Amino acid sequence: MSRQTSIIEAVKNNQPAVVEAALKKGADVNTKDGNGKSLLLIATQANNLEMARLLVAYGADVNQQDDRKDSPFLYAGASGYAALINLFLANGARFDIFNRYNGTALIPACEKGHLEVVRILTSTKGFPIDHVNRLGWTALMEAVVLGNGSEKYVAVVKILVDAGCNIHIPDSEGVTALQHARSRGYAAIAGILEKAVKAD
Numbered sequence: 001m002s003r004q005t006s007i008i009e010a011v012k013n014n015q016p017a018v019v020e021a022a023l024k025k026g027a028d029v030n031t032k033d034g035n036g037k038s039l040l041l042i043a044t045q046a047n048n049l050e051m052a053r054l055l056v057a058y059g060a061d062v063n064q065q066d067d068r069k070d071s072p073f074l075y076a077g078a079s080g081y082a083a084l085i086n087l088f089l090a091n092g093a094r095f096d097i098f099n100r101y102n103g104t105a106l107i108p109a110c111e112k113g114h115l116e117v118v119r120i121l122t123s124t125k126g127f128p129i130d131h132v133n134r135l136g137w138t139a140l141m142e143a144v145v146l147g148n149g150s151e152k153y154v155a156v157v158k159i160l161v162d163a164g165c166n167i168h169i170p171d172s173e174g175v176t177a178l179q180h181a182r183s184r185g186y187a188a189i190a191g192i193l194e195k196a197v198k199a200d
Contacts, residue, residue, distance in 0.1 A: 039055055044076055103134070140165050
Protein backbone atom coordinates (compact mmCIF):
# COMPACT_ATOMS: atom_id res chain seq x y z
CA MET A 1 0.00 0.00 0.00
CA SER A 2 1.44 3.38 -1.01
CA ARG A 3 1.79 6.23 1.44
CA GLN A 4 -0.90 8.13 -0.45
CA THR A 5 -3.37 5.23 -0.29
CA SER A 6 -2.66 4.54 3.38
CA ILE A 7 -3.31 8.12 4.52
CA ILE A 8 -6.57 8.23 2.53
CA GLU A 9 -7.69 4.99 4.21
CA ALA A 10 -6.64 6.32 7.62
CA VAL A 11 -8.81 9.42 7.14
CA LYS A 12 -11.74 7.30 5.96
CA ASN A 13 -11.34 4.95 8.92
CA ASN A 14 -11.03 7.82 11.42
CA GLN A 15 -7.51 7.02 12.59
CA PRO A 16 -6.12 10.45 13.55
CA ALA A 17 -2.96 9.04 15.12
CA VAL A 18 -2.11 7.19 11.91
CA VAL A 19 -2.88 10.29 9.83
CA GLU A 20 -0.71 12.52 12.01
CA ALA A 21 2.18 10.03 11.94
CA ALA A 22 1.99 9.96 8.13
CA LEU A 23 1.93 13.76 7.94
CA LYS A 24 4.94 14.01 10.26
CA LYS A 25 6.78 11.64 7.92
CA GLY A 26 6.08 13.94 4.98
CA ALA A 27 2.78 12.73 3.52
CA ASP A 28 1.01 15.44 1.49
CA VAL A 29 -1.85 16.93 3.53
CA ASN A 30 -3.59 17.82 0.25
CA THR A 31 -3.45 14.25 -1.12
CA LYS A 32 -6.47 13.43 -3.33
CA ASP A 33 -8.26 10.16 -4.05
CA GLY A 34 -9.28 8.90 -7.49
CA ASN A 35 -12.25 11.30 -7.60
CA GLY A 36 -10.15 14.30 -6.73
CA LYS A 37 -11.40 14.37 -3.13
CA SER A 38 -8.85 15.78 -0.72
CA LEU A 39 -8.26 14.30 2.70
CA LEU A 40 -10.06 17.29 4.19
CA LEU A 41 -13.07 16.84 1.91
CA ILE A 42 -13.26 13.16 2.91
CA ALA A 43 -13.22 14.20 6.58
CA THR A 44 -15.80 16.92 5.88
CA GLN A 45 -18.17 14.53 4.15
CA ALA A 46 -18.02 12.35 7.27
CA ASN A 47 -18.64 15.47 9.43
CA ASN A 48 -15.46 14.50 11.29
CA LEU A 49 -14.50 17.69 13.10
CA GLU A 50 -11.54 16.17 14.96
CA MET A 51 -9.98 14.90 11.74
CA ALA A 52 -10.67 18.16 9.97
CA ARG A 53 -8.96 20.13 12.75
CA LEU A 54 -5.93 17.87 12.52
CA LEU A 55 -5.67 18.26 8.74
CA VAL A 56 -6.16 22.03 8.90
CA ALA A 57 -3.44 22.26 11.56
CA TYR A 58 -1.08 20.68 9.03
CA GLY A 59 -2.09 23.19 6.35
CA ALA A 60 -4.91 21.43 4.46
CA ASP A 61 -6.53 23.63 1.80
CA VAL A 62 -10.15 24.30 2.77
CA ASN A 63 -10.89 25.45 -0.81
CA GLN A 64 -9.46 22.46 -2.74
CA GLN A 65 -12.14 21.19 -5.14
CA ASP A 66 -12.80 17.64 -6.31
CA ASP A 67 -14.00 16.47 -9.72
CA ARG A 68 -17.56 17.60 -8.85
CA LYS A 69 -16.32 21.04 -7.75
CA ASP A 70 -17.04 20.30 -4.10
CA SER A 71 -14.59 21.82 -1.63
CA PRO A 72 -14.54 21.29 2.14
CA PHE A 73 -15.99 24.78 2.70
CA LEU A 74 -18.70 24.46 0.02
CA TYR A 75 -19.67 20.96 1.13
CA ALA A 76 -19.89 21.96 4.80
CA GLY A 77 -22.21 24.82 3.88
CA ALA A 78 -24.49 22.64 1.78
CA SER A 79 -24.60 20.01 4.54
CA GLY A 80 -25.26 22.35 7.45
CA TYR A 81 -22.03 21.53 9.29
CA ALA A 82 -21.73 24.73 11.33
CA ALA A 83 -18.66 23.75 13.35
CA LEU A 84 -16.77 22.90 10.18
CA ILE A 85 -17.90 26.15 8.54
CA ASN A 86 -16.46 28.08 11.48
CA LEU A 87 -13.21 26.11 11.26
CA PHE A 88 -12.86 26.77 7.55
CA LEU A 89 -13.76 30.46 7.85
CA ALA A 90 -10.93 30.77 10.38
CA ASN A 91 -8.52 29.02 8.02
CA GLY A 92 -8.72 30.75 4.67
CA ALA A 93 -12.16 29.96 3.21
CA ARG A 94 -12.57 31.83 -0.07
CA PHE A 95 -15.85 33.31 -1.29
CA ASP A 96 -14.95 33.40 -5.00
CA ILE A 97 -14.77 29.63 -5.51
CA PHE A 98 -18.10 28.14 -6.53
CA ASN A 99 -19.81 24.75 -6.74
CA ARG A 100 -20.97 22.99 -9.90
CA TYR A 101 -24.03 25.26 -10.01
CA ASN A 102 -21.73 28.29 -9.75
CA GLY A 103 -23.11 28.82 -6.27
CA THR A 104 -21.72 29.77 -2.88
CA ALA A 105 -21.79 27.80 0.39
CA LEU A 106 -24.79 29.92 1.44
CA ILE A 107 -27.15 29.13 -1.44
CA PRO A 108 -27.62 25.39 -0.75
CA ALA A 109 -27.65 26.10 3.00
CA CYS A 110 -30.69 28.32 2.40
CA GLU A 111 -32.28 25.77 0.08
CA LYS A 112 -32.01 23.09 2.78
CA GLY A 113 -32.88 25.32 5.72
CA HIS A 114 -29.57 24.99 7.59
CA LEU A 115 -30.25 27.90 9.94
CA GLU A 116 -26.99 28.00 11.90
CA VAL A 117 -24.87 27.98 8.73
CA VAL A 118 -27.10 30.69 7.22
CA ARG A 119 -26.62 32.81 10.35
CA ILE A 120 -22.85 32.33 10.30
CA LEU A 121 -22.35 33.12 6.61
CA THR A 122 -24.69 36.12 6.48
CA SER A 123 -22.82 37.65 9.42
CA THR A 124 -19.40 37.00 7.88
CA LYS A 125 -17.82 40.20 6.61
CA GLY A 126 -17.47 40.24 2.84
CA PHE A 127 -19.60 37.17 2.15
CA PRO A 128 -21.53 37.61 -1.14
CA ILE A 129 -25.09 37.02 0.09
CA ASP A 130 -26.58 38.24 -3.20
CA HIS A 131 -24.51 36.00 -5.49
CA VAL A 132 -26.55 34.64 -8.41
CA ASN A 133 -25.88 31.02 -9.41
CA ARG A 134 -26.09 29.34 -12.80
CA LEU A 135 -29.83 28.78 -12.37
CA GLY A 136 -30.29 32.53 -12.00
CA TRP A 137 -31.12 32.29 -8.30
CA THR A 138 -29.83 34.03 -5.19
CA ALA A 139 -29.82 32.46 -1.72
CA LEU A 140 -33.13 34.22 -1.01
CA MET A 141 -34.66 32.88 -4.21
CA GLU A 142 -33.63 29.31 -3.38
CA ALA A 143 -35.10 29.58 0.12
CA VAL A 144 -38.44 30.63 -1.38
CA VAL A 145 -38.58 28.54 -4.56
CA LEU A 146 -36.99 25.32 -3.25
CA GLY A 147 -38.17 25.61 0.35
CA ASN A 148 -41.68 24.66 1.46
CA GLY A 149 -42.72 27.81 3.30
CA SER A 150 -42.35 26.12 6.70
CA GLU A 151 -41.05 27.79 9.86
CA LYS A 152 -37.40 27.10 9.13
CA TYR A 153 -37.67 28.74 5.70
CA VAL A 154 -39.45 31.72 7.22
CA ALA A 155 -36.46 31.95 9.58
CA VAL A 156 -33.99 31.69 6.68
CA VAL A 157 -35.73 34.52 4.81
CA LYS A 158 -35.78 36.68 7.93
CA ILE A 159 -32.04 36.11 8.50
CA LEU A 160 -31.29 37.05 4.88
CA VAL A 161 -33.47 40.17 4.98
CA ASP A 162 -32.03 41.26 8.34
CA ALA A 163 -28.53 40.79 6.86
CA GLY A 164 -29.42 43.24 4.10
CA CYS A 165 -29.86 40.95 1.11
CA ASN A 166 -31.19 42.48 -2.09
CA ILE A 167 -34.84 41.36 -2.16
CA HIS A 168 -35.39 42.79 -5.64
CA ILE A 169 -33.10 40.49 -7.66
CA PRO A 170 -35.47 38.46 -9.87
CA ASP A 171 -34.98 35.00 -11.30
CA SER A 172 -33.98 34.51 -14.94
CA GLU A 173 -37.63 35.00 -15.96
CA GLY A 174 -37.97 38.29 -14.12
CA VAL A 175 -40.01 36.96 -11.18
CA THR A 176 -39.03 38.25 -7.72
CA ALA A 177 -38.84 36.26 -4.49
CA LEU A 178 -41.92 38.13 -3.19
CA GLN A 179 -43.91 37.18 -6.29
CA HIS A 180 -42.86 33.54 -5.87
CA ALA A 181 -43.83 33.60 -2.17
CA ARG A 182 -47.27 35.03 -2.96
CA SER A 183 -47.94 32.56 -5.79
CA ARG A 184 -47.05 29.65 -3.49
CA GLY A 185 -49.21 30.91 -0.64
CA TYR A 186 -46.26 31.41 1.72
CA ALA A 187 -47.95 34.17 3.70
CA ALA A 188 -45.33 34.55 6.44
CA ILE A 189 -42.47 34.81 3.93
CA ALA A 190 -44.46 37.20 1.74
CA GLY A 191 -45.13 39.33 4.83
CA ILE A 192 -41.42 39.63 5.63
CA LEU A 193 -40.61 40.56 2.04
CA GLU A 194 -43.51 43.05 1.78
CA LYS A 195 -42.29 44.78 4.94
CA ALA A 196 -38.77 44.93 3.49
CA VAL A 197 -40.08 46.42 0.23
CA LYS A 198 -41.90 49.14 2.17
CA ALA A 199 -38.78 49.88 4.19
CA ASP A 200 -36.66 50.42 1.03
